[in-house]
Amino acid sequence: MRRLSRLLDDNRAWADRMRQHDPAFFHKLATPRPPEYFWIGCAENAMPDSAMPGMGAGGPICFDTLGNVVADADMSCLAAIQYAVELRDVKHLVVCGHYGCYAVKAALVGERLGFADARLGSIVEVRDRHAEALGELATTRERWDRLCELNVIEQAMRLGRTPVVRAAWEKEREVVIHGWIYNPRNGILRNLGPTLSRLEDAACAYRQALSRSTAHFR
Numbered sequence: 001m002r003r004l005s006r007l008l009d010d011n012r013a014w015a016d017r018m019r020q021h022d023p024a025f026f027h028k029l030a031t032p033r034p035p036e037y038f039w040i041g042c043a044e045n046a047m048p049d050s051a052m053p054g055m056g057a058g059g060p061i062c063f064d065t066l067g068n069v070v071a072d073a074d075m076s077c078l079a080a081i082q083y084a085v086e087l088r089d090v091k092h093l094v095v096c097g098h099y100g101c102y103a104v105k106a107a108l109v110g111e112r113l114g115f116a117d118a119r120l121g122s123i124v125e126v127r128d129r130h131a132e133a134l135g136e137l138a139t140t141r142e143r144w145d146r147l148c149e150l151n152v153i154e155q156a157m158r159l160g161r162t163p164v165v166r167a168a169w170e171k172e173r174e175v176v177i178h179g180w181i182y183n184p185r186n187g188i189l190r191n192l193g194p195t196l197s198r199l200e201d202a203a204c205a206y207r208q209a210l211s212r213s214t215a216h217f218r
C-alpha cells in the first residue's frame, strides 16, 4: 500500500514540476489536436515514455497488447485500429516490440501462461514459420532476440492485412505502417521494417525486412 501511495505522491510532484516548467502545459494537453501516430506496443511496457521526447504531450493513440500482437479476432485491437485510421485520420501506424519480451520468450520455449496462450499463439506461428532461420542461431539469447524482431515484422504485415488498412489503401489514403523495436539494454529504438504504404509493396518490404540480420541491430 505504501508503494501505491507513493505513486500518487510522485504523480502530484510530477504535475507540480510540469506546471513550474510550463504553466500552460496541462492546458495544451487538454486541448484536442489530431493525433499523428497510432502505436501498437507490448503490454509489458518496457519502454519509458521519456524515451521518445519528440513525441510530446498528447502524443499517439496507443494500444498495448501482450507481445505487440495484432490478432485478427481481437475486436478491441481492430476497433482501436479503426478508430485511429477512420475516425482520427491517423497516417502513421507503428508496431513496436522490444528485446527481452517475456511473451516472445514464452512462445519461443513453449511455456504455458494460461489465458495469455490465446495471444501467444500468433507468436508461436511466427516461431514456426521461421523455425529454420532461428535454428541456425547458436544460443537461446540469439533466437530470443531474433524472434522479437521477426514478431515485429510479422505483426506489421498482419496490420497491413486488416480490413481497415486495406480499405484505406484501396481509397488511396496515406496510411503508412512501420515496424520498430526498442532495446531496453541501451534505450535505442530502431526501424526494423517493413515500411508499408500500399498493398502492392508488401511482399518486397517484407523480404527487405527479413533480409536484415540480427547483427545489423547491435
Ligand SMILES: [Zn+2]
Pocket (backbone or CB within 6 Å): 042, 043, 044, 045, 046, 066, 067, 068, 098, 100, 101, 102, 103, 104
Ligand atoms: Zn513484451
